[in-house]
Every structure is written in structure tokens, then in C-alpha cells.
Amino acid sequence: MADEQPVVVEDMRVWRNHFLTLLDRIPMPIAVCRIDAEVIVANPAMAAEWGTVPGQLRGRSLRDLFTPRSEAQLERLVRALRTGRTSRYPIEVTWRAGTDGAEREGEFTIDPVMAVPHPPPVLLAMLYVRDEHPEPPPPRDAVSAAQARILALAASGATTAAIGKALGLTVDGVNYHLGRLSQRWRVQGRTALVAKAYALGVLSPGHWPPVPAEGLTGQP
Numbered sequence: 001m002a003d004e005q006p007v008v009v010e011d012m013r014v015w016r017n018h019f020l021t022l023l024d025r026i027p028m029p030i031a032v033c034r035i036d037a038e039v040i041v042a043n044p045a046m047a048a049e050w051g052t053v054p055g056q057l058r059g060r061s062l063r064d065l066f067t068p069r070s071e072a073q074l075e076r077l078v079r080a081l082r083t084g085r086t087s088r089y090p091i092e093v094t095w096r097a098g099t100d101g102a103e104r105e106g107e108f109t110i111d112p113v114m115a116v117p118h119p120p121p122v123l124l125a126m127l128y129v130r131d132e133h134p135e136p137p138p139p140r141d142a143v144s145a146a147q148a149r150i151l152a153l154a155a156s157g158a159t160t161a162a163i164g165k166a167l168g169l170t171v172d173g174v175n176y177h178l179g180r181l182s183q184r185w186r187v188q189g190r191t192a193l194v195a196k197a198y199a200l201g202v203l204s205p206g207h208w209p210p211v212p213a214e215g216l217t218g219q220p
Contacts, residue, residue: 025175027182029127035081035112035120037062045183046127049097049104062125066093066108077110081121085112093127105130129186142184143202147177148212152203154178155194155210 020041023030029046031039042057050057050065057065068074069092077089091108111124143151146167153163164174182188185196194210197203204213 025179027179027186027188029129031057031062031125031127033062033123033125035123037123040122048183049095049127049129051097062108066095068093081112087112143181143197143200145212147181148197148202150174150177151181151194151197152210152212154190155197155203156208 023032023041023043026043027045029043029049031042031046033039039057039060039062042054044054047054047057073089073091077091080087080089089110089112091110092105093108094103094105096102097104106127106129109126109128111126112121113124146169149167150163150169153166158166160171160174163169164171167174169177178190178193181193185193185200187193187196194203198205201213204211
């Protein structure tokens with residue numbers, strides 16, 4: 001048993017690193033908190049709502065960052081935590097965006113996660129941002145030639161590995177570009193990315209296999 005303990009510890013470190021890497025790549029604002037709402041870790045998308053980096057949110061309370069619209073929703077979550085229930089709880093919030101100071105609205109989905117066997121539970125807080133005044137679509141030249149080609153291949157159904165092989169990129173490189181586009185366009189998933197690319201004129205309609213719109217393929 002003594003020999004197994006270092007292996008278990010190493011496995012935990014590996015999985016923690018995997019989790020943090022995955023968290024960083026998710027375009028939705030997410031934070032993992034203690035049951036008193038103190039932030040343990042936040043992803044870049046969450047930090048971007050405050051115009052900062054994830055490390056600057058660590059140790060701060062979600063109660064200080066966001067204002068609940070309904071105290072009743074908050075009390076429902078508190079009661080659930082006291083009784084050990086682990087359902088998903090919505091909490092509508094407002095906050096002042098750190099980038100421009102504008103008031104924004106959204107909804108937290110709070111998932112209590114019970115740790116095994118002894119540590120107290122943590123809260124997985126996912127923020128759905130409501131954009132009442134969406135920004136105008138970015139100009140087509142905001143998309144690089146490499147990103148346009150990635151989108152065209154994704155629209156054809158190519159896998160991440162196949163896209164990377166076709167364009168001389170690593171899998172991480174392809175995911176980086178897809179993640180940046182997801183954040184910029186505020187969409188999730190490849191289907192939504194492809195649909196947005198057509199809506200913005202980044203991909204040329206009426207072509208199969210899909211191709212970037214004219215004027216995009218020569219950009220760096």
C-alpha cells in the first residue's frame with residue numbers, strides 16, 4: 001500500500017493538469033469555488049469579463065464580483081448545500097464589465113460537486129452572458145487566412161487531426177484558433193462556428209467542399 005501512494009498522488013497531479021488545460025480552452029466563463037463562493041480557479045473567459053487574468057480572481061468572492069438579482073435564488077442554493085443536495089441551481093446576476101465598465105447581465109449555473117471522501121464540496125460556476133447590445137459583426141479581415149482555411153475544413157467535417165495535417169499545424173494549434181474564434185464570436189461548438197462563418201461571409205456559400213470567401217485566402 002505504501003508503494004501505491006506516490007502513484008496515486010502522481011495520477012492526481014496529471015488529472016489536475018488535464019482539467020486545468022481543458023478549463024483554459026473552454027470559451028464559456030467558468031470558476032471553481034469553495035462553498036462560501038471564494039474563487040479557487042477561474043478560466044481566461046471568466047477573467048476576460050473583468051479585463052484581467054485568472055490569477056487575479058483567485059481568492060475573491062463571487063458575491064463581490066457579481067450581484068444576484070434574486071436573493072431567493074441564492075437562499076435556495078444555501079439551503080441545498082446545508083442539506084447535501086447536489087442539483088443544478090440557476091442564479092441571475094449583473095456585474096460591471098472590467099473592460100469598459102458597462103453593466104452586463106447573465107445567469108450562473110451552480111453545480112455543487114461533492115468531493116470524495118472527506119474534503120468539503122466545491123461549486124462549479126458557469127456563466128451564461130446575455131448580450132443585450134451585441135457588437136457589430138467583425139470585419140472579414142479580422143479572420144486570418146489560416147483561420148479561414150481551418151473553418152473551411154471544419155465545415156467539410158474534417159477532424160482536428162486531419163485539419164492539422166492538411167495545414168501543417170499541431171492539434172493544439174488547430175484548437176487554439178478554434179478557441180479564439182469561439183471567444184471572438186461568442187459561440188460554442190464547431191456547428192455554431194461554421195454557421196457564424198457563413199453568416200459573416202468568411203466562407204463562400206454554394207461551394208463544396210467549403211472554401212474561404214474570395215479575398216481571405218491571401219491573408220497571413
